Amino acid sequence: MADPSSSSSSSPTQPLLLSNPYPSQIPSTSDPEEEEEEPTQITYNYNTRPIKDLPFLILFSLFILSTFAFGIFASIHHNPNSSHISSFSYDLNTSSCIKPTSITLLNNFPPTKSNPFEVLFWTLVITLVFSVPCAAFLLTLLKHYTKQIVYASLPFFVIVPISLNIYWFVACTVTSSCTQSFPLVYRILVFLFVFLVIAVIVWIFVVNWHRIELTVSIIGVSANALSDNLGLLGVLPALTLGLFVYFVPIVVFLVFARLNGKIVPREKDGEYYCAWKQDGWVPAYYVLAILTMLWSAATMVEAQAYVISGTIAQWYFSKDESSLKRSLRSSLRNAFGPSFGTICFSGLLIFVVRLVRASVDNAKQDLPGIFNLILRCCVNAFMAAFDFLNKFAINFAAITGEAYCTSSRMTYELLSRNLLSAVFVETVSTRILGGISFVFAAIYGIVVCVILRGVIGIGVDSYFIAVMACLLQLVVLGFIVHVLDNVIETVYVCYAIDRDTGDVCKQEVHDVYVNLPISRNHRSHIARTTLV
Structure with a gap:
């Protein structure tokens, strides 16, 4: 294998280094006047990483500390009389509201028992327990029988929705209510x-049929990578659970913050009555706490992507299988250590972009046609620019430990040098994985419905319970799809690094990803350069 350092020169506009093993995709033209310094060789950074994006880590910490500090203050200084306003009366002598000597609380909440809700509870519990082996079974099928499971599931993408559509129509027709x-x-x-929606789905698969074989191979590679790192399937749900535990005190603080205020007299039509006056700082605290929760949720999503990328990258570049045992622990240490500021920055950007998108969607309904069109064009341009710069940034940061902005720039340059698109990974794989999850969840829901009606004897409520069980199963399987999507993107970046350095760390990955189409933009640029 040729040493990449032996290349005399390269430039950011060049697709590959001279030692790249794909000479058929390298243009033969080179202008000595445009030659620049050879880019730094990129690989996984196993060394101790310095802290990056520290200002955003400090800002995020200030948000959390402020939320908890004011929340504790709100909990301690809340007014216990806030729920008894109707028991207060206005006193003419003191011109204030007087608390009565005793308060009678009526507890008119008789216990109720509903058999369908009990069945729903236990059905969801059983579904949640059963979803673990079901997800493991699906992952095993995708690893060993990728082609068979994909082609066997494709007809069900049409059969299941058609059957459900016919069933509800007939059932509703024969039911008088x-x-x-x-x-x-x-x-x-x-x-x-x-049926129109089903026809659109069929049309999508017909148009993309030539990419099915490539999709099968990509899913197989990602399933194999995830199977070798099964610890991710335990750590990632634990991180999500930790996020909900972290949200619990904030929700409690919000409840107590609402109780901060006092009961004051009000005048209406010459008569005085007692009303609740909330402290002026409470709305501001609500804004602070909600922003903190949303930023934290976006940060946790990016942290999970970082952990997945760091773990899979170590699997990809590892020459020693024994080092894989420490890969997950190393990724967690980097994610919540030196790179946590980068993750906070990425989460903030994701949160702001989604907030802008939601605000624009609400504003478009109130704007006239021309302004609506202009706003939509501006927002679409902004979103396209963000997706162009943000794509793979967190994956690259997990591999190299660089700051967020540096990772965005270096990722784009890396993919540009290697004729790979900065916004393209085989998106059909995501749709097929989602469709497989839907088929599995729908079949499970049908089985649950049959058991509830035939064995337990529940009537119409069985449909609702079956739908809820199907949705819960779909959420769990959707989590597997989400992880596989991140694995696909990480392997894509690792493959680009291999192309850039002229190395082949995982031959089975190169055999698949080499079939991905090259970037049209860069190909057009090379064609123009060749003509000149």
Whole structure:
């Protein structure tokens, strides 16, 4: 294998270094006047990493400390009389509201028991327990029988929604209560609309049929990588659970913050009454706490992506299988250590972008046509620019330990040098994985419905319980799909690093990812350079 350092020169506009093992994709033109210093060789950084993006780590810490500090203050200084305003009366002598000598509390909450809700509870518990082996079984199938499971699931993408559509239409037609509440015309419209959606799904698969084989191979590679790092499937849910535990005191603080205020007299039509006056700082605290929660949620999502990327990258570049045992622990240490500021920065950007998108979607409804169009164009341009710079940034930061902005720039330059798109990974794989999850969850929901109606004897409520069980199963399987998507993106970046250095760390990955289409933008640039 040629040494990449032996290359005499390279430039950011060059697709590959001269030692790249893919000479057929390297243009033969080179202008000596445009030659620049050879880019730094990129690989996984196993060394001790310095702290990056420290200002955003400090800002995030200030948000958390402020939220908890004011929350503790709100909890201690809340007014216990806030829920007894109706028991206070206005006193003419003191011109204030007087607390009565005794307060009678009526506890008119008789216990209720509902059999369907009990069945729903235990069904969801069983579903949650059963979802673990179900997810493991799906991952095993994707690893060893990728092609078979994909091609076997494709017909169900159409059969399942068609069957459900016909079933609900017939069931509603033969049920008198449904017929009365849902007229025939509306039933037919919904029936035809669902078939239209199914037709669109079929059209999407027909158009992308030539990419199915490549998709199968990519899913197989990602499933194999995840199977070798099963610890991720335990750590990532634990991080999510930790986020909810972290949210609990903030929610409690918000409840107590609402109770900070006093009961004051008000005048209406010459008569005085007692009313609750909330302290002026409470709305500001609500804004602070909600922003902290949203930023924390976005940061946790980015932290999970960082942990996945760091672990899979070590699997990709590792020459020694024994070092893989420490890869997950190393990724966690880097994520919540020197790179936590980078993760906070990435989470803040994701949060701001989603906030802008939501604000614009709400504002578009109140704007006239031309302003609506201008706003939509500006927002789309902003989103496209953000996706262009943000894509793979957190993956690259997990590999190298660089700051967020540096990772964004270096990722784009890396992919540009190697004719790889900064916004393209095989997106069909995501849709197929989502479809497989839907098929598994739908089949599970049908089985639950049959058991509830045939064995337990529950009537119409069985449909609702089955739908809830199906949704819970879909959430768990969707988590597996989310992890596999991050694995695919990480392997894509690692593959680009291999191309850049002329190395082959995982031959089975190169055999698959080499079939990905090269970037059209860079190919057009090379064509123009060749003509000149």
